[in-house]
Structures are given as structure tokens and as C-alpha cells.
Amino acid sequence: MVRIRxxxxxxxxxxxxxxxxxxxxxxxxxxxxxxxxPAALRCLERGAAESRxxxxxxxxxDLGAGRPPQPAPLRExxxxxxxxxxxxxxxxxxxxxxxAVQPGVRTVVLAERDDPRRxxxxxxxxxxxxxxxxxxxSRLLTVVRGxxxxxxxxxxxxxxxxLRELTAARKHRSDSERLVESLTPREREVLRCMVAxxxxxxxxxxxxxxxxxxxxxxxNVLGKLGVHSTLAAVALARRAGVGPADLAPPSNGxxxx
Numbered sequence: 001m002v003r004i005r006x007x008x009x010x011x012x013x014x015x016x017x018x019x020x021x022x023x024x025x026x027x028x029x030x031x032x033x034x035x036x037x038p039a040a041l042r043c044l045e046r047g048a049a050e051s052r053x054x055x056x057x058x059x060x061x062d063l064g065a066g067r068p069p070q071p072a073p074l075r076e077x078x079x080x081x082x083x084x085x086x087x088x089x090x091x092x093x094x095x096x097x098x099x100a101v102q103p104g105v106r107t108v109v110l111a112e113r114d115d116p117r118r119x120x121x122x123x124x125x126x127x128x129x130x131x132x133x134x135x136x137x138s139r140l141l142t143v144v145r146g147x148x149x150x151x152x153x154x155x156x157x158x159x160x161x162x163l164r165e166l167t168a169a170r171k172h173r174s175d176s177e178r179l180v181e182s183l184t185p186r187e188r189e190v191l192r193c194m195v196a197x198x199x200x201x202x203x204x205x206x207x208x209x210x211x212x213x214x215x216x217x218x219x220n221v222l223g224k225l226g227v228h229s230t231l232a233a234v235a236l237a238r239r240a241g242v243g244p245a246d247l248a249p250p251s252n253g254x255x256x257x
Contacts, residue, residue, distance in 0.1 A: 003030040005052065006144060009040040009094065010060040010110070015133070019058070022137050029144070037063060037094040044102050054105055056144050057098060059127075061111040061118060063091040092121050099126030106147040116161025119154065123162065129153035176240035182224050189245070190217040194230055195237050196244035206245070 006029055010016040016033040023031045032054075034040040040057070047053050095107045108129035109122045119130040128147045131140060132155065143153045154162060183191060193203040204214045218230070227233050 003028055004056060004144060004148065005047065005054045006031045006056045006058060007040060007043055007047075007054045008033045008058045009035075009037070009063060009091070010058075011035050011063055012060070015060075023141075023144075026141065029141075037090075037097065040094060041097065041101065044098065044105065048102065053102070055148060057095075057105050057107040058140075058144075059091045059094055059107060059109050060133075061091045061109045061115075061122070061130075063094060092118065092125050092127075095122055095127045096125040108143055108147060108153070114155055114158050116158055117165050119158050120162045120165035123152075123166070130155065130158065176236050179225050180237065180240045180242055183221060187217055187221050187224070188242070190214065191221050191233065191237050191242060192245040194218070194221070195234050195242055196247055198245070198247075 006023055008016050008020050008023075008031060010019070010033070013035060016035065020031045020033045023029045032043060034043050040059075044054055044057075091109055095109065098105055098107055103126075106129075107127045108131055109119075109127050110131055110133045111118070112133050114132070122130055129143050129152065131143050131153065146153055180188065180191070189207065190203060193206055198206060200211055200214050200218065203209070203218075204211045207214070209217075222228065222230075222233055225233050225236050227236060
């Protein structure tokens with residue numbers, strides 16, 4: 001019998017151990033538990049290294065809720081596959097991190113309450129299910145087995161709200177993409193440097209331009225994007241899918257601006 005490897009991630013130890021024990025009673029399920037995002041990532045890495053990868057991750061939506069919150073807008077929730085992984089602060093951040101390092105793992109979020117916005121965030125981050133923590137064991141097993149058949153599971157009461165959130169996020173992204181497309185190639189290059197966190201002097205050194213020229217390009221970027229600060233420009237760029245500039249040492253040479 002092929003056993004489904006499940007990792008329960010919850011910092012409420014009693015809940016995690018109780019759920020793991022209940023799932024272990026199933027003949028086709030093999031369960032482990034982790035109490036934090038970093039611990040979960042270590043379990044995933046160890047499983048992959050031992051050629052015993054996990055199939056399904058059950059993640060508490062409020063994982064790490066006692067730590068300082070770092071909320072992200074819906075349009076910025078999903079990290080690109082292969083992006084550097086930051087220490088996951090909450091359950092949804094962990095979903096994005098797992099998708100980045102092990103995209104084959106199916107992630108289901110366990111929540112104490114229905115929340116269309118957070119459910120949409122979870123789906124954008126890479127989750128394939130949102131399940132109430134107080135659902136029956138049979139329901140949870142149906143979801144676990146279903147996501148392995150490429151199914152996505154959401155409570156019916158959440159569908160309308162989640163679709164509304166995702167539609168709004170797509171519209172916001174398309175508007176941002178149109179603004180970025182108005183930039184010249186050089187301005188886009190400067191914008192990517194801004195997304196990477198470089199200041200005017202660093203951008204000038206990076207692109208072999210004078211600080212005055214960089215200042216002009218930055219002003220043009222802000223004007224065309226319709227924003228008034230570098231922070232707002234970076235947020236819009238991220239919504240449009242603009243990644244940071246490669247900060248590897250540039251090759252020698254002189255580039256004109």
C-alpha cells in the first residue's frame with residue numbers, strides 16, 4: 001500500500017499531536033508534526049534528502065500569531081517559485097515558502113474561521129485547500145486524498161468571497177502591468193534596481209550612470225507610475241510581477257545612460 005506522507009504544522013502542540021494521532025490511525029496515512037515554519041521546512045528538507053518526501057502539508061492559518069505580524073496585501077502574497085525563502089512568519093507565508101522550495105507538496109490551510117481574503121491569499125501563495133479546524137476527520141481525509149488528485153477544496157460558503165478577492169487582485173495587477181509597460185527599457189532597469197532596494201548612488205554605480213541621470217530616471221519612473229515615493233513604486237512593481245535586479249557583480253565595462 002502506498003502511504004500518504006502528511007506533515008501537520010501547528011504551534012498548538014495539543015492540537016497538532018491530536019490531529020496527527022487521529023490521522024495515523026488511517027492505514028494509508030503516515031503523519032509527522034512540526035511546531036513552527038522553520039521546523040516544517042527542516043522536516044521537508046530531511047524527507048526529500050531521505051527520498052521520503054511529504055505529499056501533503058496541513059498548515060495552521062494562524063501559525064506564529066503571537067509574533068509581530070507582517071501582513072501583506074493580497075496582490076503581493078505569492079512569492080515566485082525559486083525565490084529566496086524568508087523565515088516564515090505565519091501560515092500563509094509558509095505556504096509561499098514551501099511552494100518556492102518544494103512545489104510538488106500539496107498544502108492545505110487549517111483555519112479556525114472562514115475568511116475570504118485570507119483564503120484568497122492562501123490560494124495565491126500556493127495552497128490547494130482551506131479547511132475548518134473543527135471539520136470532521138472524514139472531511140479532512142477527503143481533502144487530503146482529493147488534493148493528491150489535483151483537486152482544490154474550499155468551503156462552499158467561501159467561494160463567492162474568494163472569487164471576488166481574486167478578481168480584484170487580477171484587475172489591480174493588470175492595471176499595474178500597463179503602467180510598467182509605459183516605461184522605457186532604461187527606466188525599467190532603474191525600477192528593478194529600486195525593487196532590489198538600491199538607492200540612487202548604488203543604482204548609478206550599478207548602471208554606470210551619473211547620480212543626476214539616475215535621479216532623472218527615478219523621477220520619470222515615479223511620474224509614469226503615478227506614485228509619489230520609491231516605496232509606492234516598488235509596491236506597484238511587485239504587483240506587476242517586476243522582480244529585483246540581479247545584484248551579482250556586473251561585468252567590467254562602461255554603459256552610457
